[in-house]
Amino acid sequence: MAATARLPSAGRSPGAPPRIIGLDEIRAALAGVDLIPGIEAAFVAYSSGRAVVPPVGELLLPDMQADVHIKYGYIAGAPYYVIKIASGFYLNTEKGLPTGNGLMLVFRRDTGELAAILLDEGLLTDLRTGAAGAVAAKHLAPARVRRIGIVGSGTQARHQLRMLKTVTPCRDVLAWGRHPERLARYRDEMAAEGFTVETTADVGGVLAACDLVVTATAARAPLLLRDQLRPGIHITAVGADSPGKQELDPLILRRADVVVADSVSQCLERGEIAHAVRSRCLRPDDVVELGAVIAGTARGRTGPEDITVADLTGVAVQDIEIARTVLEAVLAGERT
Amino acid sequence: MAATARLPSAGRSPGAPPRIIGLDEIRAALAGVDLIPGIEAAFVAYSSGRAVVPPVGELLLPDMQADVHIKYGYIAGAPYYVIKIASGFYLNTEKGLPTGNGLMLVFRRDTGELAAILLDEGLLTDLRTGAAGAVAAKHLAPARVRRIGIVGSGTQARHQLRMLKTVTPCRDVLAWGRHPERLARYRDEMAAEGFTVETTADVGGVLAACDLVVTATAARAPLLLRDQLRPGIHITAVGADSPGKQELDPLILRRADVVVADSVSQCLERGEIAHAVRSRCLRPDDVVELGAVIAGTARGRTGPEDITVADLTGVAVQDIEIARTVLEAVLAGERT
Incomplete structure (x- = not known):
């Protein structure tokens, strides 16, 4: 080990x-x-x-x-x-x-x-959070990623994309951010690191166009909605690390075939999973832990049509x- | 402040x-x-x-x-x-x-x-524990200390005695320790710092002969017993900082006129006060906090015949x- x-x-x-x-x-x-x-x-x-x-x-x-x-x-x-x-x-x-x-x-x-x-x-902390996103993508994203969606344009949005380089050959990116100037800066910086980045003001379009989506914002209400979801997608949510924060519609977690937590006990207290359990869109027993998926003791993605969600709140x-x-x-x- | x-x-x-x-x-x-x-x-x-x-x-x-x-x-x-x-x-x-x-x-x-x-x-940590002992002695020991008793011969027994220099002019010490060689070394080192140190193999004799006694051992059963107690004494116990440790007979705390904790909440979980409360020799309401005694909002020693005990477990x-x-x-x- x-x-x-x-x-x-x-x-x-x-x-x-x-x-x-x-x-x-x-x-x-x-x-x-x-x-x-x-x-x-x-x-x-x-x-x-x-x-x-x-x-x-x-x-x-x-x-x-x-x-x-x-x-x-x-x-x-x-x-x-x-x-x-x-x-x-x-x-x-x-x-x-x-x-x-x-x-x-x-x-x-x-x-x-x-x-x-x-x-x-x-x-x-930024790097290990980025690395966890890449680990989640490695084990849960569909075999062929055609386009990466990034929701957010801050520091962690950079680390997430950068780390994905080691687990997917895809360099085609669609990025959404709340602030146009910051989003343009994000596009330019990530382009300099070898990505082709298109930006959008329509966050729903990211879900519609990408197979692997990472959310890395400080949002306190859902940005991504259930009705934009499509088969085969993997979503990693890293923004909601404290109880008040939320990036995903709980209905996304209800619809998902696989919901993965970095720590089940921690995700029942904070993050997307906590919101989904509280709103009865998810049962705690339906959540599997990332380490168990990696070890093969819990089921991850089983086919190209599965919808998978990973909720990362950060573990010591x-x-x-x-x-x-x-x-x-x-x-x-x-x-x- | x-x-x-x-x-x-x-x-x-x-x-x-x-x-x-x-x-x-x-x-x-x-x-x-x-x-x-x-x-x-x-x-x-x-x-x-x-x-x-x-x-x-x-x-x-x-x-x-x-x-x-x-x-x-x-x-x-x-x-x-x-x-x-x-x-x-x-x-x-x-x-x-x-x-x-x-x-x-x-x-x-x-x-x-x-x-x-x-x-x-x-x-x-050693110094602030020593300083807390001196603070307790300053506010609780009888006005005239004729002899200081030290129970223990380790590092903290040194710091306790050293710090007392700033709060009492007494330099006459009776010291007990479990290991004769370490006790002799303690005597010699403290003598070099201006104290006159007599050693004893009878820990009860320390209670009988001193007005101000500090216990600084890792004992896990009472060393000082109720029947050796005499009026006017002040005892500071600093050794018992975790749940298994104990230096004082709980009956000493029952007999004491004033029982002081550095932190009431912490001393109800560990230290001499925890033992005394558990064995029903003391009620939590009878414990006052050192900071309140210093500030004058809680009663400390009221006369030369009072028996006072301070239990110090260490506070952040x-x-x-x-x-x-x-x-x-x-x-x-x-x-x-």
């Missing part, structure tokens, strides 16, 4: 100071690294009960319109445990600062010593896995 | 990298700093509802006989929020490594940016406060 035990006594030697790894070094370490196999393995570990992931810690700062989340845990047999701190400070835009921020702490699981501090400023095993990947890449770079 | 708002826009400038502060720098920054007023203010903030302190996060690693605790929060109006990670790896002794480890992260409360990483390896406000103190001392040192 890629996520476990590759370096039984890795990290620093006992007594050595922790490795402090900044954003540039993280980017350099990850250049050329394929995140998909590790994230797949992490989901399998999670769904097979081999991950220890306590409840998410939450600190609210209402006067700053801010929240901080602490996700942490380890995968059985792995040499590290990881603590991730991620924050959203929603007044930062007015100050010319990014709203999202974060860092990851990597500790040796045998001694508790701090092996590394990854000052990623939230990049690794993804953070644990990407932190390990960065640290090992940095250490490997030092050895050569 | 010392704990709040002294530096409304302190820390780093927006966009600047975080300050990484190692153990030597922390020691240097704290040299000559009186921690007592800040810790007092932090307890007052906590007991008056001005602190936001979510439930402690806990990660257990049973195969390593280890646990990790995450304490975090902020004091209303303060420029920072703080996340502390503290671990106990109980097989480390065999590896020649300290069992306790930790670090603190200090974030700007206005932007969420990481202002500083304090790589204190657990020292700040202490971590928040000492992290602020270190960061401000470092920044002040850079300005001069």
Whole structure:
């Protein structure tokens, strides 16, 4: 299993100071690294009960319109445990600062010593979310994707599309965004990365024209509706990571042949699945977990006409896995 | 209030990298700093509802006989929020490594940016626990302390005695410890710091001979018994910070005129008070909070014959406060 035990006594030697790894070094370490196999393995570990992931810690700062989340845990047999701190400070835009921020702490699981501090400023959360989208597409999208639909034009819409490169040869994209200028910028940037991007002001047209659709917005009411759905489509929803957010009509989940959650327990509390269960469009028993689909212990897509939906709310095993990947890449770079 | 708002826009400038502060720098920054007023203010903030302190996060690693605790929060109006990670790896002794480890992260409360990483390896937890003991003694011990009793001969027994220097002129000490060699070392080290230390193999004799007794052991059954108690004594128990630990006979808490908790809610779950409440020697309503005693909103000692007990289990406000103190001392040192 890629996520476990590759370096039984890795990290620093006992007594050595922790490795402090900044954003540039993280980017350099990850250049050329394929995140998909590790994230797949992490989901399998999670769904097979081999991950220890306590409840998410939450600190609210209402006067700053801010929240901080602490996700942490380890995968059985792995040499590290990881603590991730991620924050959203929603007044930062007015100050010319990014709203999202974060860092990851990597500790040796045998001694508790701090092996590394990854000052990623939230990049690794963005990347592992993008990688999860690609994993979902790899296991659930139809065999031949003719057109990718992207709903949203922000940072995560970029990561989602970029990561899909590793799991589909399709480079033809139809993109929708609320803000025309931001959408045009999205088109230009993604074109520079090898995609052919058409933009649209009609979000329903994305569902009608694409086989693989990713939604990555902060919408708080459904953007995609049931009546635009067509057979064979796969939809990955990554935007709704907190209880108030929603991107999909619950009727889409009712119509879907397969509904997949990154974490069933978490998706029953937040995300598209929570909305669909609350509105009685879906029963909890009808939801399967991504790690089980990857492992083959749960049924995913069975044919080209199936409609599949993946709801990704973000699980600590993804953070644990990407932190390990960065640290090992940095250490490997030092050895050569 | 010392704990709040002294530096409304302190820390780093927006966009600047975080300050990484190692153990030597922390020691240097704290040299000559009186921690007592800040810790007092932090307890007052906590007991008056001005602190936001979510439930402690806990990660257990049973195969390593280890646990990790995450304490975090902020004091209303303060420029920072703080996340502390503290671990106990109980097989480390065999590896020649300290069992306790930790670090603190200090974030700007206005932007969420990481202002500083304090790589204190657990020292700040030890110091803030020592300072809390001194605060308890300051507000609860009899006016004239003739002899200090120390039960335990480990790291925290050292910090407790050292911190008492700032709140009592008494330097006469009677110390008990389970291991004669470690106790002799304790005596010699504390003598070098200006104390006159007699040692004893009779723990009951400590209660009989001292007016101010601090227990700082990892005992899992009562060491101090009710029948050795005498009028006027103050006892601070700091050892029992997790549910299985216990240092005091619950009958001592029944006999006491005043029972003080650093956090009532936490002490009802762990520590001496939890044991006494469970064995019906104490009612929750009879427990007052240290911050309320300091603020004068709850009754502490009323006369020289009162028996008082303080049960200290450790509250995140202490971590928040000492992290602020270190960061401000470092920044002040850079300005001069």
